[in-house]
Amino acid sequence: MPYFEDIELGDQIGPVERIATDEGVARFCDVWSPPTPNRFTDAQTARESGMTGPIVPGIMAMAMMAQLLTDWAGPDAIRDLDVVFRQPIPHNRPLTLEATITDLRQENGQNLAECDILMLGAQGERHVGGKAVVSLPSRG
């Protein structure tokens, strides 16, 4: 786990590559329990919604982005995650998750690192982008 004092503006988290497979989305939906049929697991419902195929739920995409941060800074590190969904996320395609540290500050006794966070497609298309704030331990 990184220490606050060791982080600099511009430091990168990731990139890591993930694929949201049909099976992975189905398992997520089993837990999440959205109404069925839905555009996340049912191709016909997705087409009726104007999609070319089933898409990854936004909340699952956020979970994947959150995992990028918790894998880096620990399970209770996230203080804020605020994202914009720009394009539907297809199943079974490589997704790149990455973040860039843009601000470091101490606030209310916490050592906070703010970062831009992105989920990109294979062609560099931005599926999801936003910012996050994580709390980091201090060496002191």
Added chain:
Amino acid sequence: MFLDLHCHSVSSDDSRATVEQYVKWVQVLRKRGYVVDGIVLTEHRKFDFDKDYSALADQYGVLILKGSELDTRYGHFLVYGVSEGLTRDIDFSDVRMDARELMRAARQHDAVAIPAHPGRFGIGLTEYIQQGESFPGVDVVELLNGGGRAGENERADELCQQFGYLGIGGSDAHLTSHIATCMTEFRAAIANESQLVDALLSKQFQPVRLEATAGVPSA
């Protein structure tokens, strides 16, 4: 001088970067040896007459100008030199406006309207030209856009080659660390929106990527 002609602050609904975060990040880029002289905020479908960034500009030594990015039925257009008169004649919130009418009105009000990311798949000017539309008022397009997917800037380049358009560059940043990834290099010194319009009309500019500014003396 090097200006990022296309970026969005939190005044746009899909951005998560404040203007202060942008100008702070410019300091990071400068420490890395890059040259960024200023940015032009091009908020979606609006112009922020009420926002004054001069204190931030002075504090951080970054020129901060304002423009707009408007939706039209023929794609997005960047508008520089926005005045109250232009906003009276053109409804900035009208996403179905005719871009040709926007370009005409802009010139009547000493502003310029330039197609943004013309190579963007689905919504770029290239798509509409391929459908048979013509845009005689266009002579400059956004050739370098920092927000596109692979192939889009190449399509914009093909458009410029085909029609002899000149190109500008802008990051299309919606996040702090994306500011200034693409810019426009001007020969003229620019200190306000009116001078920006004059510099664009002079055609003495070229699009550049941030990396190309490394080691270049600052204006």
